[in-house]
Amino acid sequence: MAQPESHPDLVRLMDAGIAGGVFPGGALLVRVCGKTVHLSFHGRRSLEPPGDPVDAHTCFDLASLTKVLVTTPLVLLSIQRSRLELETPVHRLLEEYTGQGRDAITVRMLLDHSSGLADWRPYYEKVPSAGGGSWLATVKGQEAVRGMVAAEAPEAPPGSRALYSDLNFILLDWILERVNGHPTDVLFAEWLTEPLKIESLFFVDLKSPAKAARARRGRAFAATERCPWRGRLLIGEVHDENTYAMGGVSGHAGLFGTIRDVAAVADAWLGSFLHSGGFFEQGLAKQFWQKSEVPGSSRALGFDTPSPRASQAGGLFGPRTVGQLGFTGTSLWIDPDRELIVVLRTNRVHPTRENGTIKQFRPALDERVAELCVKR
Numbered sequence: 609m610a611q612p613e614s615h616p617d618l619v620r621l622m623d624a625g626i627a628g629g630v631f632p633g634g635a636l637l638v639r640v641c642g643k644t645v646h647l648s649f650h651g652r653r654s655l656e657p658p659g660d661p662v663d664a665h666t667c668f669d670l671a672s673l674t675k676v677l678v679t680t681p682l683v684l685l686s687i688q689r690s691r692l693e694l695e696t697p698v699h700r701l702l703e704e705y706t707g708q709g710r711d712a713i714t715v716r717m718l719l720d721h722s723s724g725l726a727d728w729r730p731y732y733e734k735v736p737s738a739g740g741g742s743w744l745a746t747v748k749g750q751e752a753v754r755g756m757v758a759a760e761a762p763e764a765p766p767g768s769r770a771l772y773s774d775l776n777f778i779l780l781d782w783i784l785e786r787v788n789g790h791p792t793d794v795l796f797a798e799w800l801t802e803p804l805k806i807e808s809l810f811f812v813d814l815k816s817p818a819k820a821a822r823a824r825r826g827r828a829f830a831a832t833e834r835c836p837w838r839g840r841l842l843i844g845e846v847h848d849e850n851t852y853a854m855g856g857v858s859g860h861a862g863l864f865g866t867i868r869d870v871a872a873v874a875d876a877w878l879g880s881f882l883h884s885g886g887f888f889e890q891g892l893a894k895q896f897w898q899k900s901e902v903p904g905s906s907r908a909l910g911f912d913t914p915s916p917r918a919s920q921a922g923g924l925f926g927p928r929t930v931g932q933l934g935f936t937g938t939s940l941w942i943d944p945d946r947e948l949i950v951v952l953r954t955n956r957v958h959p960t961r962e963n964g965t966i967k968q969f970r971p972a973l974d975e976r977v978a979e980l981c982v983k984r
Contacts, residue, residue, distance in 0.1 A: 614647060621973055631955060654955075656831075670864060672935060673932055681800060698714065715783065716909065722766065725763065746855060814855045897930050912932055926946055
């Protein structure tokens with residue numbers, strides 16, 4: 609395989625991020641019109657203990673990129689297969705989800721974050737831990753978290769506000785399992801990674817030690833946080849605490865992978881948006897990328913779009929751009945007008961999440977990418 613080129617200015621910016629302590633390890637990939645015009649790897653997989661250099665095989669915890677790489681495409685494919693509809697009320701799919709305003713919430717509202725639900729809850733702190741923590745990272749832990757989400761009533765009338773919420777995608781994960789008869793990680797493998805011939809996008813299912821061992825075997829991981837709650841350094845174990853309590857697989861977080869395979873799913877999205885006969889039905893892909901009509905929203909269906917002010921995407925991507933950020937230091941942006949894909953992966957939460965300097969680094973990097981790459 610020929611080595612893709614790297615732009616010296618982007619290499620310098622990424623190296624400056626390492627030197628400035630923005631993140632200990634990172635990778636950047638840029639594709640324009642189907643061609644990789646930049647690919648570079650920087651820093652080390654871990655600082656404590658000192659790890660090997662980041663390379664093409666390093667798997668990062670992708671955090672909320674799970675929403676647009678796994679859950680959103682699985683919802684679209686469920687619609688494509690006539691198993692789901694955007695306007696279906698959630699309570700018709702999950703009979704546990706009724707009353708106190710919940711009956712008005714639809715699948716669409718979960719996707720565009722207009723359900724009225726809270727943004728986040730520390731459910732992991734309340735998961736029953738009888739027997740010295742035996743419910744954490746188990747099927748019972750997953751059931752407990754889902755039950756707590758089902759008990760949440762909307763804080764605002766559904767459809768009246770946009771508030772980014774993990775709860776929406778925990779519910780979508782549950783819906784996907786209910787309507788398709790298989791858990792999300794199984795659907796993801798059968799419906800996306802196998803047909804797209806992707807080998808290194810995966811979940812580490814902690815509910816099954818054997819499955820977790822198979823997922824980790826032969827793979828190198830970038831470390832995330834020295835977690836004060838779990839009391840250990842996290843390597844190949846999901847960073848998000850609620851996902852951990854659920855066993856490592858959820859609709860809002862839990863995906864691991866390499867940078868090229870993240871770009872492969874982005875390619876499928878972009879190709880389907882631009883052309884008929886793609887992996888997704890073009891009409892559905894366009895519908896999912898249409899910006900929400902909820903007042904004040906920057907969301908599309910599953911995706912975010914660059915905010916008018918102080919966007920983490922900078923200010924130079926096109927008006928139809930969609931993307932997503934991840935808490936661990938990852939991001940994905942897709943600009944269909946320029947046929948541009950930008951994938952950033954870092955482990956900025958290693959060794960602690962208190963490092964927030966990526967908020968200044970990321971938009972500056974994305975603007976430089978746009979300046980250098982969109983004219984090619």
